[in-house]
Amino acid sequence: MKILVIEQDLRVSGTSQGIISRSFLYRLRNAHPKAVINVVYLKSHPSDDQLHLLPVDHIESHILNLKVPFFTKLINRFYWRLFHVSLVVEHINKVYGACIAKIEYQSYDHIFVRSAGLAHETILGCKDLPILKKAIVNFHDPYPIFWYAGTTKALTNLELFQMKSMQKVVSQAKTCMSSANAMAKDMQFLYGSRKKFYSLPHQYCESVFDLSDTGKALKKGKAITIAYHGAIQFGRTIENLLDAYETLVHSNPLYSEKTEFILRLKGIDLKKLAERYTNTPNIIILDTLNFSNSCYEQTHVADINIILENGPLYCNILVGKAPFLASSNKPVLCISPPVSELRTIIKDEKYIAAMEDKLEIQNKLEQLILSRVNNVEPVYPFGDYFNEVNFKWRLNEILEDK
Structure with missing residues (x-):
């Protein structure tokens, strides 16, 4: 052939x-x-x-x-x-x-x-x-x-x-x-x-990449690290997620002491976004990295990774990072519109939250944090889809x- x-x-x-x-x-x-x-x-x-x-x-x-x-x-x-x-x-x-x-x-x-x-x-x-x-x-x-x-x-x-x-x-x-x-x-x-x-x-297949460059990856600062790497575009919103996390951090000392949220963003005013959350030092907003360093942060530093789907009503694309994050066998929280491709793939509701519902995002993020504190066993949010x-x-x- x-x-x-x-x-x-x-x-x-x-x-x-x-x-x-x-x-x-x-x-x-x-x-x-x-x-x-x-x-x-x-x-x-x-x-x-x-x-x-x-x-x-x-x-x-x-x-x-x-x-x-x-x-x-x-x-x-x-x-x-x-x-x-x-x-x-x-x-x-x-x-x-x-x-x-x-x-x-x-x-x-x-x-x-x-x-x-x-x-x-x-x-x-x-x-x-x-x-x-x-x-x-x-x-x-x-x-x-x-x-x-x-x-x-x-x-x-x-x-x-x-x-x-x-x-x-x-x-x-x-x-x-x-x-x-x-x-x-x-x-x-x-x-x-x-x-x-x-x-x-x-x-996603690791063997077609040279992932030896990890010198710019951020070192882990807290017991539980949440991470999002990617663009803010096509109806993807980050503010509801950050508002929900900020509420969580200020509601209980456990989350302020034990968790951090690292964001590597493009397509948004980083300075303006950082100013909005200046009272929450657990939120760390940074520039993007090359793939090797980004890969290291998401697979070795992060405990929970975030996916943002397009919105606000419908997302018919499969975001490119989904198979990569599936390969890490770590929890994800997918912030999604009411109808989306990932909602048909991720069967366990604890890994998906509505992008317009801050309370649902907060509750599900809290559940994932608590489940990860004493359990680092592999998880499979995407099943065998990839x-x-x-x-x-x-x-x-x-x-x-x-």
């Missing part, structure tokens, strides 16, 4: 997509150890991505020149307003498409097309290319951004025309998939697909689709 994977992000830090994509390649190799697995890696700038750690047969990297010509940008000032098509976006997608068009794909049994970010350039770059007839197109996030749960972006004519391009890709592809069951159903309906959208959950058996079963269902 020969498998081709077109990737847009294999970075070792700075993005959850790189972590997810690297882990996907590891799981793909484990599921089909005798297969020939080749990767075409399309990126926009040079980076040291430790590609030698990936268990594939060959990786072909291309650094694409995405600089848009001045004349194109000039014309686009008027063009997109008249015709609702961005010449800048079209130019970038064509750069990806020109590179993909050169791939000799005919000998491959299966082809995965995976993208990164919100623009889905590798996927849209495949539009009208014959490679799509053999391609399994992976949606890591909804497209366009208007359909991303938690966004405040308005729906524009520009996005409606972009949807037409994506609908053409969907109709031309062999099949499509996403990382979440809810998103697969939503995207299948959104694009009117007559073919099934499959679901293949994100994975194990290799489930991945292989779902993967083979996609590969066998005719």
Whole structure:
């Protein structure tokens, strides 16, 4: 069997997509150890991505020149307003498409097309290319951004025309998939697909990373450490969680003496947030770290990890950190909207709290702290959802689709 994977992000830090994509390649190799697995890696700038750690047969990297010509940008000032098509976006997608068009794909049994970010350039770059007839197109996030749960972006004519391009890709592809069951159903309906959208959950595999850099990780300061590392975006809110923890700390000396809450955040004004909780020194707000140091803090320093899902009403994506935190076998508290992907995966209610309910967050956080004080045994909030058996079963269902 020969498998081709077109990737847009294999970075070792700075993005959850790189972590997810690297882990996907590891799981793909484990599921089909005798297969020939080749990767075409399309990126926009040079980076040291430790590609030698990936268990594939060959990786072909291309650094694409995405600089848009001045004349194109000039014309686009008027063009997109008249015709609702961005010449800048079209130019970038064509750069990806020109590179993909050169791939000799005919000998491959299966082809995965995976993208990164919100623009889905590798996927849209495949539009009208014959490679799509053999391609399994992976949606890591909804497209366009208007359909991303938690966004405040308005729906524009520009996005409606972009949807037409994506609908053409969907109709031309062999099949499509996403990382979440809810998103697969939503995207299948959104694009009117007559073919099934499959679901293949994100994975995490430690062996495709060099995790030796731990020098910047914070040392444990209290008996129980709670941690959140990540972005505040798309309806994710941190204030209700911090308010609930602050109330807990000030209600009982046990929590002020024995617990700390470390936050590594991006996408929010850290100084302003720190000022809001200045009377609670147990709340430690810091800048983000590279993945190796962040991984160490969450797996070796933290006792309880936090997940923030998109909100406030609905989250149809699977957050990238879920399989990573599942691998640590530690308690998590997932702050979630009423309907979400993780609510269908985490069966034990003690690991999930409503993002708008401060009292529920406080009570469940307290329960997790108390349960962890005298018990460091492994726990499995996600069950076996992210194990290799489930991945292989779902993967083979996609590969066998005719």
